[in-house]
Amino acid sequence: MKLEGSCHCRAVTFSVVSTTCRPFMHCHCSICRKTAGSGGYGINLGGDARTLKVRGGKHLGLYHAVMREPGRRATRSPAERRFCVKCGSALWL
Numbered sequence: 001m002k003l004e005g006s007c008h009c010r011a012v013t014f015s016v017v018s019t020t021c022r023p024f025m026h027c028h029c030s031i032c033r034k035t036a037g038s039g040g041y042g043i044n045l046g047g048d049a050r051t052l053k054v055r056g057g058k059h060l061g062l063y064h065a066v067m068r069e070p071g072r073r074a075t076r077s078p079a080e081r082r083f084c085v086k087c088g089s090a091l092w093l
C-alpha cells in the first residue's frame with residue numbers, strides 16, 4: 001500500500017510503499033524519545049526505501065545518533081534520522 005505523510009508545517013511531504021497492513025508503528029527507543037519527545041515517534045518498519053518520494057527535500061535535516069555504552073567508545077550510528085528543519089518534526093529513520 002502507498003503511505004503518505006508530512007511534517008507539521010507541510011514543508012516536507014512524502015510517500016512510500018509498504019508491505020505492512022498496519023502502516024505506522026511507534027518507536028519508543030531512547031534515541032527516539034530524546035529526539036522526538038517522550039513518546040518517541042511514528043515510523044514505518046515495512047516501508048520500501050526504494051519507493052520513497054519526497055517533496056521539500058531542501059527542508060530535510062539529517063542526524064546521526066551517537067551511541068554510548070558504558071565502558072565502550074562512543075560511535076556514530078550510520079542510520080539517517082530525517083527531520084524538518086523548519087518545524088522540527090521527526091520524519092523517518
Ligand SMILES: [Zn+2]
Nearest residue numbers: 007009084087
Ligand atoms: Zn516542517
